[in-house]
Amino acid sequence: MKFIVTGTDTEIGKTVFAAGLAGALGATYWKPIQAGLEDGADADTVATLAPGTRIHPSAWRLTTPCSPHSAAELDGVTIDPAALTPPAVAGPLVIEGAGGVLVPVTRRHLFADLFAAWQLPVILVARTGLGTINHSLLSIEALRARHVPIHGIAFVGDAVEDSEATIADIAQVERLGRLPRLAPLTPAILAHAFAAAFPGLTA
Template identity: 70%
Template sequence: MSLRLVVTGTDTGIGKTVFAAGLTAALGASYWKPVQSGLEEETDSETVARLALLPAERVIPEAWRLKTPASPHLAAELDGVTIDPDALNPPDVAGPLVIEGAGGLLVPLTRSVLTIDVFARWGLPVVLVARTGLGTINHTLLSIEALRARRIPIAGVAFVGEAHPDNPLVIAEFSGAAVLGRLPVLHELTPQRLADAFAASFDLSSLKR
């Protein structure tokens, strides 16, 4: 079976979607965002398609598109729809697949199901995206504990932001999780700049084994 990876984050707004775009392009993968909350601005699927230069057939349509930019459980309620977590299953595609979750691991999809519950059912390896700066040690170690408590395989931790060398070192020492690399802040974010920075920042050989 082709490589399938889940990309999740320690928080929202930390660069997870930009990382997912870089990863999708580097792997020559298809991309799927199961649940999208907020449609007024560019969606995550649109951002990844633009930054990874993906043809339409490699962007899998979202299972749920919710208007309100809020936690999926609340956005669905405000939109008058019901998310069925059991209906969320990775699509069959030719080649690798990158799946991007909504926000962090404990984001509710419904009043009774968290995002991490769906990841546990899938059993796919997870790449955890974390910020580099203050607060990342606590958030990242807690996220790793949550993944391990549910026996979800961890492919590694990817950092996004300015260099803070001690933080990834401490996280690796306490957790034993692999640090995949660090994507720097790209003030001019174009497909080529992202591809170049990603190639210079990450060694994906461990993900492909």
């Protein structure tokens, strides 16, 4: 079982969702490109929230927390999209993108283009707040325009039934569930909440 986890935007809870998914599946986690290291890498967050998760090293680790294409230029390195291939690991794999679907990997290549090349099922993570219908439908259209398989949409935040149902109905995607904002956020609390919210995404 292999999944790509991407989002409709940045800072929406995608890494927490990816940690919950990796823990639930007993998966290896891979963040192909990490941009921004000062506050810790997303892989560190996953390792903390899902203890025992195998972490596959990022292909590029960039200093500045911004779009990978810009972070790479600031670091004086060149990202080669052709070199980004999902690792051959035993068992499940969770791949986390950076920010949203159309975030640039280079000035000519977007994350959605990588997803199209990989042809692995994508889980789109969306917030439940104002604007999510537009952001979610645009993200789904961008994926479908590239013939990327979509496994479903997962929401993060307080329940907003109409928005969640509207997105799933208009886009004709499976509504996988909703993870509430968790405080405190601990491995045990995340594991329990994830299993309750996404019973179809457990090993």
